[in-house]
Amino acid sequence: MKGRTIILDQVKGMEAAALLVDGKLDDLLIDHVDAPRPGAIYRGICDRPIKGQGGMMLRLSHGDVAFLRHGKGLRPGQALLVQVTGYGEGGKAIPVTDRVLFKSRYAIVTPGKPGMNISRQISDDDRRDELLTIAHEAHDQAHGLILRSSCATAAADDITDDVIAMQDLAAAVLDDADGTDPEALTEGDGPHTLAWREWTDRAEVVTEAGGFEAYGVLDQIAALTGSETALNPGSMVVEPTRALVAVDVNTGNDTSPAAALKANLAACRALPRALRLRGLGGQISIDFVSISKAHRRQVEQSLRAAFKADPIETALVGWTTMGLFELQRKRERAPLPLALLEDI
Structure with missing residues (x-):
């Protein structure tokens, strides 16, 4: 199966969304935690x-x-x-x-920060001029406004409707800001809304019940209950602890002189997806296969390139004196409920 596919379904009664790229699970959202959602x-x-x-x-x-x-x-x-x-x-x-912030598919409204900006990812000058015109017509000037990269190919009416909806929501919430008791003013977006908001590249969208099973998503979720990820060559083990996430890279049966570097570079490419699908964040410590200091720069460059395309904010801290590499990743998602998913 080629291309991108977004599947909106449920897993054991929990709302879920999956993104497949060429048939391989690339991102997963499951609403399984009885706690305030990020964005609420x-x-x-x-x-x-x-x-x-x-x-x-x-x-x-x-x-x-x-x-x-x-x-x-x-x-x-x-x-x-x-x-x-x-x-x-x-x-x-x-x-x-x-x-x-009030964030939607095309627009972000920023109370207290006036001004208007367009995503730097939109580089076409003519399109930027078009978006500025759209923004000026829809913007009420009461708050700041950012047009997201998804506006690059969006219809003008869709962008305008999104901007107006976010401005109206901001006004309603700010009107309720004063009070003497704690109160939930918005509940945050669930997996289906998040998928619509964040997975904006062209994709086939499947909304029929049973889509996870029909497209093999359940089998790929079941594989996440194990800590080991196969690489080419070698393997990578991702194990969360209470203090941090430990990652161990192994060469496997490959004993060639270049095995260590090849396994480490493969781990760099696979790590963002492994963390994203498992919902892991916080402090991450990677035990790469031992390599020379001359090769460390190459590994670090590969790691930086891999996380650049990842949607979750991750800071590359650097090498420790023991030869481990440390990351700091935002806890934007709850860890995947492995115990609930073992028998799917």
Whole structure:
């Protein structure tokens, strides 16, 4: 099966979306966590400052607790509009930001940051001029506006409708920002909406029930319950722990002089997908096959190129004195529920 295919379905009663590229599972979204979704907007109530970190703990609705990293100038009891940025892992507080964005398929509305911008990925000058005209006609000037890269081939009416919808949502939420009690103002996007919003390249879309089984997605999900990923050559083991994600690269049966470098480069190309499908983030430590320091630069360049195309923010920290390579990846998704998926 060639090309891109988006499948919207359910797995064990949980809403799910899968992206296939040439028949291979490239991305997976499953709504399996009973917690606020990233992107959800709350009126939070400041609870107590975290001394030494400059942060603030907040109370959200339904008894949830959030952590705002930059809490300077805030006082306990103060109401604050915040947006969930990721999942709290292991009972930790939910990470939030006070820089609220209203994001859709074509537009991002930025309250408190006036101005108008167009994605740098759109390089055609004529198209940029067309988009500026569309934006000026739809923009109400009350908030900032960013037109996303998906606008490159979108119809003018679709972009206009999206901009207006996000501006109306921003106005409604900001009107509810004041209050004395915590309240959920938006619930965040589920897998099907996220797929429509983020997977914008041309693709066949399958919405019929049973699409996961018909297109072999269930079999590929089942393969994720194991920690080992086959490479060509060698293999890679991805094992999450409470503190970090450990990645071990092996050459397998290949004993040629170039085996170590080939296995490491193959791991660089495969790692973003392996982490993305399993929903893993945080601190990541990679134990590459031992190579000379002259080859480390080549491995690092390959790793940087691989993560450049990944949608989840990942910082390449660098090599440790023990020869490990460290990454810091945003916890934008909850880990894949392997225990729930073992018998699919």
